Amino acid sequence: MAIGSVWEEEAERFVAILHLSQERALHPELSRLIEDCPGEQLLDYGCGDGRILETLSSRWVIDAYDPSSLMRNIAQRRVGSRVRRLASNPAEVDGPYDVVLLGMVILCIPERDDVLRVLRDCALRMKASSRLFVTTTHPCFRPSHFSNFKTSFGGAQPFQYLADGAPFEVTLRDSGTTGIVFTDYHWSLGFTVSALRSQGLAVSSLIEVPDDPESPDRNDLVPPFLILECNKLS
Ligand SMILES: C[S@@+](CC[C@H](N)C(=O)[O-])C[C@H]1O[C@@H](n2cnc3c(N)ncnc32)[C@H](O)[C@@H]1O
Numbered sequence: 378m379a380i381g382s383v384w385e386e387e388a389e390r391f392v393a394i395l396h397l398s399q400e401r402a403l404h405p406e407l408s409r410l411i412e413d414c415p416g417e418q419l420l421d422y423g424c425g426d427g428r429i430l431e432t433l434s435s436r437w438v439i440d441a442y443d444p445s446s447l448m449r450n451i452a453q454r455r456v457g458s459r460v461r462r463l464a465s466n467p468a469e470v471d472g473p474y475d476v477v478l479l480g481m482v483i484l485c486i487p488e489r490d491d492v493l494r495v496l497r498d499c500a501l502r503m504k505a506s507s508r509l510f511v512t513t514t515h516p517c518f519r520p521s522h523f524s525n526f527k528t529s530f531g532g533a534q535p536f537q538y539l540a541d542g543a544p545f546e547v548t549l550r551d552s553g554t555t556g557i558v559f560t561d562y563h564w565s566l567g568f569t570v571s572a573l574r575s576q577g578l579a580v581s582s583l584i585e586v587p588d589d590p591e592s593p594d595r596n597d598l599v600p601p602f603l604i605l606e607c608n609k610l611s
Contacts, residue, residue, distance in 0.1 A: 388445065397591075406586050407510060408429070408433060410510060411510065412433070416475025419437045419476045420441070420470055422479050422482065422498065422499055423444075431456060438461055440463075440474070441462070442470050443463075472502035472503070477507065477509045478509075480512045483495065484513050493576060496575075497576045500577050503608075505608075508606060509606070511569070511604070512602060515601060522596065523595070526550070527547075528546060528561075530545050534546075539565060541565055544561070547560070580607050581606050583605055583606075584604040586604060
């Protein structure tokens, strides 16, 4: 994990954010996709505060992993009763799982090799019928403004789409709140799909999630979020 990342230094402040575009746009779509999957064993890899888990049906037996002790404490508080195991090390959750969720994690990782390692970890915990859901902010539209976030790309910083691993600033603010600024890392679509493939994973569908339908500030032109649904290559 990046030294000095928001997860270590400002975990409480970050999870206090409502993040309405995630709540109203990304999470309903992601929950629907997960509920459509067969099976009941689910791993939330890089679970953060675990808020997506609150939206899932009781069918799912859930394990979660996060390397940040602060995030694990917050997840324990928020969704501890919903989770079978909350692991500090991926070795504690070896699966296999029917569904692996990698939600908003790759964009927190600055190093290419670490992205590959995380994808490999996910693949190792899957079987032929498993599904992996990778979510991220849409890498193609970083210069656009969305209902509750914008990035430094296209403003103070030129948007070099092919500069994989480039850090950029995200300003996230729900209306009526002070918000937060943090750093994410850009991974192009081409890099992401190749990285998945290098770890034995194929993208079976790519879902571009439109902005928060309830926000007066929604961006009707381009989607803020991307979900990559993947399966294991045989
Ligand atoms: C933006 S939060 C996303 C949390 C949650 N998955 C969600 O979708 O709301 C990113 C999380 O990824 C975790 N993380 C960062 N680097 C990671 C890594 N190399 N492996 C696993 N998790 C990581 C952080 O600790 C943080 O909790």
